[in-house]
Amino acid sequence: MNDQALLALQCVENYLAASMAADPKKAASYTAPGFICRFTGNREFRTTSGPTDFNAARYKWVKKKILRTDVMTADGETIIYSLGYLYGEWPDGTPFDHNRYVDRFVVRDGLIVETDVWNDSAEWLLDPSCSRKP
Template structure:
């Protein structure tokens, strides 16, 4: 892995750690001023507190079990994919696990400029019979 890819991976890992700790102030340290985060359903957030607040309303708590990270370095831009499972509790306290997720990060100059987030949560909320409970 080249220096650009290594720096981007470290940035994303640090951002994810802060995000999972529900610390948007620390997460913001790893984002560019023009940061944008798009959640499933085309919800857009321009600050790191947006996803934290959205998740606080959707889950009692949620964490990521990262299974794989792919890094693709290009001309001044690195794409990082994080894949795995979400686990946690719904607002009513019901536990969940094996909720697939994919996060795509665009990193420039050592900072995250874009994030796209996809997971099974919306489908599981619409049709609880799709859930894989722990």
């Protein structure tokens, strides 16, 4: 992995750690001006507090189990995919696990410029029986 990719990977890992600690101020230190985060359902956030606030309303608490990280560099930017599972509790205290997620990050000059977030949460909220299948 080249230096550009290593720097980008460290940035994303730090951002994810801050995000999972619900620390949007620290997470923002890893993002570039003009940062955009798109969640499932085409929800767009222009600050790191947007996803934190959204998650606070959707989950009592949530964490990520990262299973794989793919890193690609091209044309001065690094694309990073983080894949794994979400686990935690719904607002009513019901636990959940094995909620698949994929996060895609675009990193330029060592800072995140955009990210896309996909997971099973919306489907599981529509049909809670889905969340009982590992």
